[in-house]
Amino acid sequence: MAKRKVLVTGASGLIAGLLLPAFQERYDLTLLDVRTTNRLGQEIPGIQIADLTDRNRDNYRHHFQGVDTVVHCGFVRAADENDPDQRFWAEFANVQMAYNVYQVSWEEGVRRVVVASSNHAADYYEPLILDHKMDVVTPDMRALSDNYYGWAKEAYEHLGFVFAVGKVNAALAPGVQQRIGHHGGATILDRAQGRPLENVQIRIGGPRETDVANCPKGDLRCMRRALAAYISQRDLQQLFIKSIETEDIRDENGVPFQIFYGVSNNPHAFWSIVNARKVIGYEPQDNSEVRFHALVTEHIRAAQEKERQGTQKPETE
Known part of the structure; x- marks a missing residue:
């Protein structure tokens, strides 16, 4: 049986590094990043260089052809993280990159995108919980952050929902339809009707x-x-694998979109994983109090x- 084709962006980064050992056993992988070494300077085999912030998607379109699922871990970091202005523009570039990943995935008929989001998409609530003014944050609450990093995560969560609804590409210009029509994946009819791009956003907790x-x-x-x-490495791997492989991720309105919190089975947890248990059968094996x-x-x-x-x-x- 042929392995599922999965493309991983940001493949030399921390999160991808935790996922790849499990992914390499299960999937036919395409690995993309702007460098081939991790933060320690270690070479990561198999990475192909691609700048996904480039607005000309034809420069990397071929990597997405024939892919079933994209796992988006790509991230632009500010050169000086103490400079708020640089932090904003770096995060703005991350939002632009998310758009490019969604759009080229849609154009090439990718079934689903699974995104490494962050608990920081709603980190405004965290001090309230630690001050005993709130008890829990659920994925369906309005995402609020007090920093550019969290703002960007929420922005490409919402952008993912836009693509999951499928409306934005319904009126794709005929010339654009013709240009991308010869590529694999969805048909022109699908595109004209606004085919949804399935989308899972994983708000990762503390993978350390x-x-x-x-x-x-x-x-x-x-x-x-x-x-x-x-969240332990094996629980993180399970959460991503089930987000890739679960057949039906539609919400109560039929939109193939989910937000899951990425934490282990922690008694102290104040981010709800009820929907992850229900929708994809996530069953974390580890417990921070025991660990x-x-x-x-x-x-x-x-x-x-x-x-x-x-x-x-x-x-x-």
Whole structure:
């Protein structure tokens, strides 16, 4: 049986690096990035160079032909992340790149795009939860962020929904239809009727093993956030694989669009994964409290010691 053809953008990045070991066993992969090495300078075999911010999609269109699913992990980083102006324009480029990925995927008849979004698409709510003013954030709540990174993630989530509805390309000009009509995938009739591009946005939490340890000892607020956000590598892989392979991802109105939070089975979690369990059968195997139980104990003891010292009355002569 032929393997499913999957294209991965940003293939030298952190998230792709966590996914590729599982993907390489299951899929016929095309790997794209603007460089062939990861952040450590290690060469990633099989990457082809493509700049997906280029508005001329013909320069990379051939990579998308015959592809079943695109996993979009591509990301433009500001040269100086301390400069708000540079951060905005970098994130604006990320929104433009998402458009290019959606549009060329639609033009080439790709069935589905699965996007590495982020919990930061709705990170405005997080301090409210940690201050006990809210209890949980669900994917159907309005996405609100207080920074350009989160704003961009929400922007290409919403842009993905636009493509999933399928209306935007319904009136594609005849000349454009003719130009792309010889490529594989959807027919001209599909395009004229506005074929939807199936879309899954995964709001990844904390895909690291270091967040709990990096909290200052006794900082229970930081610890709670780290425990809530944690997602193990195998749970991240499962979430993406099921987002690729589940046949029907339509919502209650028939739109093939979903937002899933990417966290493990964490008791401290304040992002809901109910819909991921229901729609694609996501069953995370790991639990941050179990995984980091020794560190949790250290944090609790340190917090208790700080409290004890704070309640001690100074000695008087």
